[in-house]
Amino acid sequence: MSKIKVGIVGYGNLGRGAEQAITQNDDMELVAVFTRRDPSSVVIATESAQVCHLDDVLQFKNDIDVILLCGGSATDLPEQVPALAKHFTTVDSFDTHALIPKFFDEVDVAAQAGGNVSIISVGWDPGLFSLNRLLGETVLPQGETYTFWGEGLSQGHSDAVRRIEGVKRGVQYTLPIEEAVNRVRSGENPQLTTREKHARVCYIVADEGADQKVIEETIVTMPNYFADYDTTVHFIDEATFEKEHTGMPHGGFVIRSGESAQGDKQIVEFSLKLGSNPGFTSSVLVAYARAAHRLTQKGATGAHTVFDIPFGLLSPNDPAELRKRLL
Amino acid sequence: MSKIKVGIVGYGNLGRGAEQAITQNDDMELVAVFTRRDPSSVVIATESAQVCHLDDVLQFKNDIDVILLCGGSATDLPEQVPALAKHFTTVDSFDTHALIPKFFDEVDVAAQAGGNVSIISVGWDPGLFSLNRLLGETVLPQGETYTFWGEGLSQGHSDAVRRIEGVKRGVQYTLPIEEAVNRVRSGENPQLTTREKHARVCYIVADEGADQKVIEETIVTMPNYFADYDTTVHFIDEATFEKEHTGMPHGGFVIRSGESAQGDKQIVEFSLKLGSNPGFTSSVLVAYARAAHRLTQKGATGAHTVFDIPFGLLSPNDPAELRKRLL
Numbered sequence: 001m002s003k004i005k006v007g008i009v010g011y012g013n014l015g016r017g018a019e020q021a022i023t024q025n026d027d028m029e030l031v032a033v034f035t036r037r038d039p040s041s042v043v044i045a046t047e048s049a050q051v052c053h054l055d056d057v058l059q060f061k062n063d064i065d066v067i068l069l070c071g072g073s074a075t076d077l078p079e080q081v082p083a084l085a086k087h088f089t090t091v092d093s094f095d096t097h098a099l100i101p102k103f104f105d106e107v108d109v110a111a112q113a114g115g116n117v118s119i120i121s122v123g124w125d126p127g128l129f130s131l132n133r134l135l136g137e138t139v140l141p142q143g144e145t146y147t148f149w150g151e152g153l154s155q156g157h158s159d160a161v162r163r164i165e166g167v168k169r170g171v172q173y174t175l176p177i178e179e180a181v182n183r184v185r186s187g188e189n190p191q192l193t194t195r196e197k198h199a200r201v202c203y204i205v206a207d208e209g210a211d212q213k214v215i216e217e218t219i220v221t222m223p224n225y226f227a228d229y230d231t232t233v234h235f236i237d238e239a240t241f242e243k244e245h246t247g248m249p250h251g252g253f254v255i256r257s258g259e260s261a262q263g264d265k266q267i268v269e270f271s272l273k274l275g276s277n278p279g280f281t282s283s284v285l286v287a288y289a290r291a292a293h294r295l296t297q298k299g300a301t302g303a304h305t306v307f308d309i310p311f312g313l314l315s316p317n318d319p320a321e322l323r324k325r326l327l
Numbered sequence: 328m329s330k331i332k333v334g335i336v337g338y339g340n341l342g343r344g345a346e347q348a349i350t351q352n353d354d355m356e357l358v359a360v361f362t363r364r365d366p367s368s369v370v371i372a373t374e375s376a377q378v379c380h381l382d383d384v385l386q387f388k389n390d391i392d393v394i395l396l397c398g399g400s401a402t403d404l405p406e407q408v409p410a411l412a413k414h415f416t417t418v419d420s421f422d423t424h425a426l427i428p429k430f431f432d433e434v435d436v437a438a439q440a441g442g443n444v445s446i447i448s449v450g451w452d453p454g455l456f457s458l459n460r461l462l463g464e465t466v467l468p469q470g471e472t473y474t475f476w477g478e479g480l481s482q483g484h485s486d487a488v489r490r491i492e493g494v495k496r497g498v499q500y501t502l503p504i505e506e507a508v509n510r511v512r513s514g515e516n517p518q519l520t521t522r523e524k525h526a527r528v529c530y531i532v533a534d535e536g537a538d539q540k541v542i543e544e545t546i547v548t549m550p551n552y553f554a555d556y557d558t559t560v561h562f563i564d565e566a567t568f569e570k571e572h573t574g575m576p577h578g579g580f581v582i583r584s585g586e587s588a589q590g591d592k593q594i595v596e597f598s599l600k601l602g603s604n605p606g607f608t609s610s611v612l613v614a615y616a617r618a619a620h621r622l623t624q625k626g627a628t629g630a631h632t633v634f635d636i637p638f639g640l641l642s643p644n645d646p647a648e649l650r651k652r653l654l
């Protein structure tokens with residue numbers, strides 16, 4: 001059987017993760033990485049694949065089955081996905097929750113026009129966590145759903161602290177508050193404020209001579225990002241930072257705590273403990289690339305989300321084998 | 328919008344649970360319960376629904392959208408599901424893992440012949456646990472999958488102890504062994520024997536004058552059921568049994584412990600803590616009844632499993648609303 005031919009747009013943490021994830025899936029091969037940089041300046045790990053400029057992507061229309069879009073949600077994906085969905089089957093990890101409906105509609109128009117399939121907002125949140133929020137409220141219509149994130153590095157919050165004057169290097173970790181998690185797991189169904197659910201911890205390397213008090217105050221009072229949370233700021237030296245804070249762990253849990261109709265407590269929990277956030281997210285993208293390709297082969301078109309994809313389409317294995325071995 | 332009209336075959340714990348679960352879903356209504364007993368001897372909770380003999384089920388061909396089969400996997404379902412799938416959209420909870428492929432094929436033939444949809448082996452294991460076994464190995468192709476059950480009451484093992492001479496009443500609980508669970512959650516990927524994963528605990532009310540030593544020995548050495556496990560047997564009085572051991576709690580976890588391609592540990596866990604096993608299983612059946620009905624409306628036919636059903640079909644809500652609210 002011929003392999004599924006994959007292209008990757010964007011070669012940051014996620015793109016590199018996707019390249020590696022493809023190596024764990026024997027039914028897939030990487031054809032090319034597309035970049036907006038000078039292709040000769042980008043060295044990839046896959047010897048058999050090319051590095052090309054994004055402007056040349058349409059030349060691969062007949063040589064690529066699925067394109068994984070691995071750029072950022074702020075500016076890259078809103079532009080790239082509708083543009084590429086006209087010509088390719090695509091999978092992306094667009095994660096600006098509030099803008100998903102608009103993004104879906106734009107991608108849908110493009111994918112329908114091109115007769116292609118696009119699966120949007122794939123990953124773990126949005127993605128696997130979304131699936132579990134949906135499952136939870138559907139099988140337990142009476143109850144509450146809770147999403148906790150962490151312990152993990154938040155990219156957006158880390159970027160925010162790094163923009164503060166006097167911050168040389170900085171990371172921010174989101175921590176679920178254990179007391180809140182335990183109350184939820186006990187079936188209590190508490191009403192929790194933002195501050196009661198998560199805490200934030202920053203590790204900062206300050207510029208020489210910078211006023212640490214000012215930096216700390218600027219962080220903990222920052223609206224939207226920190227003001228609604230209990231935030232702890234630690235100042236450390238650069239060697240410690242390099243040693244302990246350059247990984248990208250993350251995770252969290254979705255808990256549905258409900259009651260079935262005869263009054264019995266029922267608790268459903270899905271949790272992730274991730275050594276590498278981009279490593280896992282890209283593995284999920286690659287599994288959904290397989291599903292996207294199969295949907296295209298079946299003649300489907302338009303934008304899809306994880307809610308529309310049966311898990312059987314994610315697996316390289318035959319349905320009869322899956323039923324026998326895993327059901 | 329007209330409600331989805333549901334029939335229930337079998338009125339034991341699962342059938343009663345399904346009847347109650349329907350009351351939590353405004354888009355569904357129970358039309359009739361079908362029984363092999365004398366219908367006049369069966370009193371159901373839903374005033375607007377009928378109780379009918381199973382022999383009369385075909386009279387409801389135009390009045391029922393989906394039939395939930397709530398009988399046992401040993402003899403009821405292998406006979407009833409293929410027979411009814413010729414005439415109705417069906418959902419069942421057939422759970423004899425080893426016989427699922429044969430059951431699927433038989434139901435598929437019947438459902439195809441009748442132009443109906445059947446979703447087989449729905450519940451939590453097989454069912455939601457199966458989905459998580461599939462998801463885990465697909466997003467983390469390199470790793471190990473572990474399923475633990477309990478703490479919970481095992482119906483089959485409880486039946487087995489009750490068949491022993493001198494046992495008046497008895498229940499058996501399956502317990503996951505915490506040390507094993509912790510080793511798996513730590514990412515160690517241990518090889519675990521049957522005895523290392525689960526323990527079994529029995530609570531027995533003995534007949535007056537029965538030899539408790541003989542009962543205990545008969546239990547702990549019983550092949551297939553107990554011989555491969557560490558089993559503890561407690562003898563209690565009937566009042567204690569009535570007070571503490573008449574519920575049907577269950578649960579468990581599916582853990583995928585893997586490594587993404589850059590060597591990072593990634594752990595995915597799905598867990599259930601169920602106050603009532605039939606209460607939860609029937610809630611899952613009802614959600615899949617909605618999906619089965621929709622598939623029928625779309626013109627699908629044949630046997631399906633949870634692997635074939637996108638989660639979006641389980642929800643009563645509009646896809647655009649789900650994307651906005653849950654993705």
